[in-house]
Amino acid sequence: MKIKLVAVGKTDDKNFRTLIDVYKKRLGFYVSFEMQIIPDIKNAKTLSETQQKQKEGEIILKFLETSDVVYLLDEHGKNYTSLSFSGLIQKKMNSGIKNLIFIIGGPYGFSEEMYARANGKIALSDMTFSHQMVRLFFIEQLYRAFTILRNEPYHHQ
DSSP: EEEEEEEESSSOOOHHHHHHHHHHHHHHTTTTTEEEEOOOOOTTTGGHHHHHHHHHHHHEEEEETTEEEEOOOOOEEEOOOHHHHHHHHHHHHHTTSEEEEEEEOBBBBBOOOHHHHHSEESSSSSOOOHHHHHHHHHHHHHHHHHHHHTTTSOOOO
């Protein structure tokens, strides 16, 4: 199985990029993982929130295959503990899917088409975080999930 994190907009802060790279490298020991960055929408200030979500969604949907299993990182998604998230990852690996895709939307969330395409929604917290932090938090949780599945000492209970 291959796991991909799709995110809208680049990470400006080099400290975040450094930490994200650390966890991407660690993940490579467990699974084929990649990040795909969708460029920010040009002239976004001239677009309404709905138009911006629509344009981002159109771009993201072009990258998805019909067989991909897609989860949106969304504030209205299901909350998981680290243990239950590792269980979700194990279940998806056992199911034999080829690609598991997680998507971080733009500043206004997702278009209706994106919600219709998604297989599920995951909330990282009830709090709001910057998109740069969400990338780092999600990749760390993905790494943590694999260490839990391997009974490695990274996660403490």
